[in-house]
Amino acid sequence: MTVASWRLKIRHQTGFTYAGAVASSYNEARMSPVNDARQAVLDTRVEVWPPARTYRYEDYWGTLVTAFDVHTPHESLTVTATATVETLPPGDQLPPNGGASWAELRAPQDRDRWYELLLPTPRTAIDEELTELAESVRAAHPTPHAAAMALCERVRDELTYASGATGVQTDAVQAWRQREGVCQDFSHLVVGLLRSIGIPARYVSGYLHPTPDAAIGDGVVGQSHAWVEWWVGRWTAYDPTNAVPVGERHVVVGRGREYGDVPPLKGVYAGPANTGQGVEVTITRLR
Missing domain, CATH: 3.10.620.30 (C8orf32 fold)
Structure with a gap:
């Protein structure tokens, strides 16, 4: 039997604006899909503005984290994550009397x-x-x-x-x-x-x-x-x-x-107050 998978392209943009120039910030983004039994990640990347060097690690719970520091003065921070993922329909569903007792x-x-x-x-x-x-x-x-x-x-x-x-x-x-x-x-x-x-x-x-x-x-x-x-x-x-x-x-x-x-974006910074956070997610079915 053929299983009808989907291929999805996801673009997730988020970030913060500040009441003035922030001297430095230290951040973690959890915005990258993971490979598991019902989805395969074909590509994924995370881009930061202002530009910053990023590094990745897997946290205690198995989530892929993109960590980065920004040390140039900035009045806003933007993180854009894009990914292409192949997904599957639901697998075998347990009947009401199924599973462990x-x-x-x-x-x-x-x-x-x-x-x-x-x-x-x-x-x-x-x-x-x-x-x-x-x-x-x-x-x-x-x-x-x-x-x-x-x-x-x-x-x-x-x-x-x-x-x-x-x-x-x-x-x-x-x-x-x-x-x-x-x-x-x-x-x-x-x-x-x-x-x-x-x-x-x-x-x-x-x-x-x-x-x-x-x-x-x-x-x-x-x-x-x-x-x-x-x-x-x-x-x-x-x-x-x-x-x-x-x-x-x-x-x-x-x-x-x-x-x-599992927050999508969190961090600490030195500078004036955070005046807001924007979020925009676009999903396209490719097949």
Whole structure:
């Protein structure tokens, strides 16, 4: 059987503007897709303005980091990442009763193996109300995978997607209480709920082509996107914001415990105040 892959070209430009000349800045960009089982990176590069020497390394979580320092006075900083990636549709999907059992997830070897992905973080910690919700879903489903899918459905039912409703510092409890947020909030909330009932979960950062039947050759405004993966004997990827399995429209850049492990651009600088950050993502389906 022939598997219909997509080839996507991604251009992601971001940066900062300042209230005056910055003397120096030290930065890390996590904007380069990674090779894995369902995507192959054909080319990728990161360009910086003002010009700076860059070097790359793979961080603790396996994300490719482009690090650079700028030591010439500058009133703005621009980072442009481009990549061409071959992606695959969703693979075999686990049935609701598939995957590891609750007892298997409680086994010491599995809890030790995924210990860091079972702990709450500042953005994924949940409160008593959410803990009770997660426990009720756990009790109602015979397998961890079935419970995970049910929690994704519950979050999607309860939250409204609202661009600009939250910021990068918003945590899962805040998003739940206001019942709206963006993909980051949907993902933090699902990750927190999963971990609370003993399912190892990780936050995934990347890109999403917005059109399921995208025309070839047309560049469209794409999105920096986030989704989740959980471990039930194997890793399962799901996009709770759009209620779809991760497939040919998704491109992985990084994985971690939460957004704080995979921000597209972060750094420190000496100089006047930061007056804003711009982001522009364009995605073109090449085939």
